[in-house]
Amino acid sequence: MAVLRQSQSVETKHKLSNTLRNWLPILHSSLSDLGEAMEPFVNANPVIEVKSGYEEDFERKIPKKIFSGNVSNSRTEQIEALTIQSRSLYEVLDEQLEAPLFPTPISQEIARYVVENLDENGYYEGDSDEFCQEHDITIDAFEKVRLRFAHIEPLGIGAEDLAESFLFQLDNSEISNEAYPLAVEMINDLQNIHSYAGKEYFSEVMHIISTFKNPPNIEYQEDSSHIVPDLMIYFNDEEQIEVKLNDSYYPAIHIDTSYGVEHDFVSQKIKEAKSLVDALEMRKATLYKVGLMIVEYQYDFFTGGQIMPLTLKTLADEFGHNPSTISRAIANKYIACDRGVFAMKDFFTTAIDEDVSNAAIKEFLTGLVKEESREKPLSDMKLLELIQDKFKVKMVRRTIAKYRKQLNIAGSSERKKLYQLGLS
DSSP: OHHHHHHHHHHHHHHHHHHHHHHHHHHHSOGGGHHHHHHHHHHTOTTEEEEOGGGSOSGGGSOHHHHTTOSOOOHHHHHHHTOOOOOOHHHHHHTTSSTTTSOSHHHHHHHHHHHHTBOTTSOBOOOHHHHHHHHTOOHHHHHHHHGGGGGSSSTTTTOSSHHHHHHHHHTTSOOOTTTHHHHHHHHTTGGGGGGGTTSTTHHHHHHHHTTSOSSTTGGGTTOOSSOOOSEEEEEOTTSOEEEEEOGGGSOEEEEOOOOSSOOHHHHHHHHHHHHHHHHHHHHHHHHHHHHHHHHHHSHHHHTTOOOOOOOHHHHHHHHTSOHHHHHHHHTTOEEEETTEEEEGGGGSOOBSSSSOBHHHHHHHHHHHHHHSOSSSOOOHHHHHHHHHHHHTOOOOHHHHHHHHHHTTOOOHHHHHHHHHTTOO
16 A cells, blocks of 8 residues: 555656646746736637736726825826836947947947847847958957957857857856866867866856856847736835735636536546646745745835845745746746836845845945045955955955946046046
C-alpha cells in the first residue's frame, strides 16, 4: 500500500506541474493582455463562456482615494493619471544622444545614424562605409563614436552582434578585475564557452554573463501603450493603507454544465475550465500577497518618501521560491497609487549583495561629491574606498566610474576645473 500511495503521489504531483505549466502564460501576462493569454484555452473549450472585464466603466473600478493626489478633477485626466504611456526605445535613446557622450554635431549625427539603423533586436546594421563617404570621415572616427554606445541604456544597444553586446554589458557589470580578462576571452568565443570550465573565475564569469540582456532591446520588444494596474494601493477614510486587487478587470468565466449527456470529453472540458478559474485565482492571490509585502517594506514611499533598497531575494524567501520565479511573476505588472502608476519591478533594486542596493550606493556617492573639498575633489579610488567602508562590499573602480556617468557627475579633475570657474 505504501508503494501504491507513493506512486499516486508522484502521479498527482506530475499532473499538477503539467497543469501549472499550461497556465503559466496566464500567471505571467499583464492584466491588459490577460484576455489574449486566455484565448487558446477558451477557444478549445466549448463549456467556457467569458465576459471581458473591459466592458465596464473604468472610473467606477478605481477607489476615489487614488484620485486624491491629482490636481485636476476632470474624468479624462483622472483616467489618464492611472495609465502610463510607455516610452519607446527610440525616445529613451534620443534623450542620451547629447554631451558628454556626443558633444559635437558630427558625433550626434553618427549617434542618430546608429539609432536609425538598429534592427528589431537592437543591433546596429547600418552601412558605415557609405555614411563615412557622405560625411568625409574615416571609419575609425565613426567607430570611435559608435563604441560610446557601450555607455548607453539599455546596455548592449548599438553593438554589431551578440558578442559585442555582451562586451558592452561587461564593462558595466560588477565583475572583478581578476575575472575580467577571462570574461572577454569567453565572450569572444561564445560557441565554445563551456570549454573554459576548468579555468579559475569561470563560475564568476558565467554568473555575470547570465545577467546580460539578450537581445539588448528585450525590455522594449513587448511595449504596451496602455497599461492597466493590477493593484491599487491607497489610504482609506480611516487613513489606513489598503491594497486592492483590480479584479473587476479580470474576465468573468462562466462554466456551462447544462449539457444533456454525460461524456468523458465534456467532463474533461469542465475539469479544464475549473482549472482555468483556479489559475486566475492563483494569479490574484499571488499578486495580492506581493502587494502586501511591498507595502510592508516600502511603506515610506506611499507616505511621500523614497523607495528603499529591497531585493527580489527578500520577497522570494517569504514565498519560498527562487528570485527568478518571483521576477517572472511580477513582470509586466503595475501598481496604481496617488503618486502615479509604477511597475512592480520598480520597487526592487538590483542588489550588489543581499542587503545593499545600487540605488543606496548611488545616493551615498552623490552625497560625498556634494560635500567634497572644492580644492581637492575625491578621486574615483577614494570614492571606492569610502563606499566599500560604508557598505562593507567589494567593488571595483570601474563601477564607480559607471555610477558617476549615470549620475552625470564629472571626473575629479574636471570637477576641480568647474569649481575653480565657479560653475559647480
